[in-house]
Amino acid sequence: MSAASASNAGWDSPLRRGLLLFAAMFVIVVVVGLVQGTASMLLILTQATAFALIALGLNIQWGYGGLFNFAIMGFLMVGGASTVFLSYPVNMAFWESEGPMMLGRALAAFVVGVALVMLARRADRIGIRGKWKTTLVALAWFAGYIIYRTQIDPAAAYIESTAGFVGGLGLHPVLGWGFGGLVSAVIAFYIGKISLGLRTDYLAIATIGMSEILRALIKNMDWLTRGTMTVSPMPWPTPLPQHLQAAGMSITESFIFARLGFLALVIIILIGAFVLVQRAYGGPWGRMMRAIRDNHISAASMGKDVTGRQLELFIFGSILMGIGGAMLATFTQIFDPSGYQPINHTFMVWVMVIVGGAGNNWGVVLGAFLIYIVWIISDPLAQLIFINLSQLTSSLGWGAIPEIDSRALQMRVFVLGVVISIALRYAPRGLIPEVVRRG
């Protein structure tokens, strides 16, 4: 434990605090398992593990580098869409149709558009400068957009009306997760290039805007992602309950073992990522990042390439988010672009990092599990409270509470808000704060 090695005093507060909190979380998990059953506990744990990976990604960006990334939802969607593309079974109806040809033409049109913009940006070589050059670049963007639209619109309409959507490549889901990380990295590179020059609040708003743009694109590119019609069932990397049942297992057992298999895989990936991220924190690279975070002006004057390093952080963090998003989509077996919400997929991860302790990887993992469990159980808990209240009010003659189910579900959002307010007020540095080593 880094908290342990950080403080030489041995059995002192950071380690004890961490151990106590992890033990408390373990007890909560066991209680959830006893109340809701092992299968449902494993479901929560698997998703929490994926969220822990995503939270680690945000910790790299925010905890290590002080970057204000509010585009988490966008990267989760990108990860999900990428894994659909790589691991969903091949759609022969598409490959045998005109679709690939038309998409090829759209790609060509895209390349032409990019070339136009690139050429316009070099216009100063032939003596077009200043305002004229700006006008020319804007015109090139417009022309490129029009050219691309003339090709992609008919292609999209054709694919949607014939084959439905492009389908996947039928590769192994784990490859799909890796691809999700890769695509996220590429997108993070461009988002970072555009927005990392901005200051904190502006960066937050800009990234949240980018994430909404990504959502609108993925939701409406029906030809690629099937949009609101959703893609399911996604293949699993480990045996599915159905497979285990076919092998003669009982239904309850099959769910437990299938989820255990998935959970084991996800935990292995989390541990791998954790070790890498933790080592990076302690090493010279991590020290440099913290130096930039704490005072970017002095870091820059020491000759550090601040924006370049921040871009690195942004990309590394986004890779973890993309992989985590891909895992979540694979685990639930459905990719539903409408299911992504800033509240569930951006703010919740922020709460995990803030409550856990930004900058401390152990804290962030703890926060991820804790917040995810709170998020999940606040629904049945609220339901329980409401049902009892409802009995009370109806016995008093005020009538029962209507729509208990939907109201209880909404309590999750409220509880999340309360948790964030309390955490900021009473534990602003998180449950397991970052240990600042001096000397």
Added chain:
Amino acid sequence: MDELIFFINRVLISGTVLGSIYALGAIGITLIFGILRFAHFAHGDMMTMGAFIAFVLASALAALGIVLPLPMAFAVLPVAMVLTAFLALGIDKGFYAPLRARGARPVTLLIASIGVTLMIQGLIRLLFGSGTKSIFVAGESKDIFRFDMSWAGGMRPINITEPQIIMFAVTALLVVALHLFLTRSRLGKAMRAMADNADLAQVSGINTALVVRVTWIIAGSLACVAGTMLALDVALMPDLAFNIVLPIFAAAIVGGLGHAYGAIVGGFLIAFAETLAVFNWTAVLRPLNAVLPEGMALPANLALVPTEYKLTVAFVILVITLLLRPTGIFKGAST
């Protein structure tokens, strides 16, 4: 002529409606940023809260059997504004003031405002359910005025609804009132001074605590108006303004955070950009088909951006603005 009427109905009127709502919301965001130096993310939900307060008051009046010539929600607006302003002050006292007192960084306050967002949304859904409601209580209906244009050779009328007319009037009134307040009153001048340079304002003896309170009162009451107007124009739902808080932020940033006038300009700019981007230009350019050669006829839909991407227009403008002028058109403040 019909093409022009179509343009007026689809672009001029809806753009002005959207622009008024964006502007009223963006003024609040920009004032809070200017005075308190943080991006108040819960502003959208403050708008929704205002609309629900108006809804409750209107329902209460309707239940008493009172009938008015105006939509009830509009008649109760002054009271709703006061209540929302009080709630805004309470939220500040409960959630932001303790953090400020500790000297928390602006990013902490931004995250705190996300917590407030979640709490307001949760409470509204808890109390009112998550479905859509009509803010027109007790059998009121949305009156639509049709201006006959046959005198100018138009076949179709210009359509405008009663809430829209009210909104234009109210927005104009509030903007003028705000302008007079900021330029003529001592307190307004103090606010502008504090937005320009908080430290300087403090050492010059400006009562900063009072300025902060006034900021919340103005922001809260304007948010209430914007939310109620939006609910009158569309429908009342728990995520009414959460969905448009980002375009509102875009408007405030495009105008330059901290500038009340910039927020108004930004609001209308974003609103018209959105409306024009999804406007089907074929509807206006159709007469050209008679002139154009065979085979060059205009397609049925000539919108710049498909309707599904309407909201992305705001973000694209935001990103472009931030790239060209990192603190907005009017050189806004930054933390």
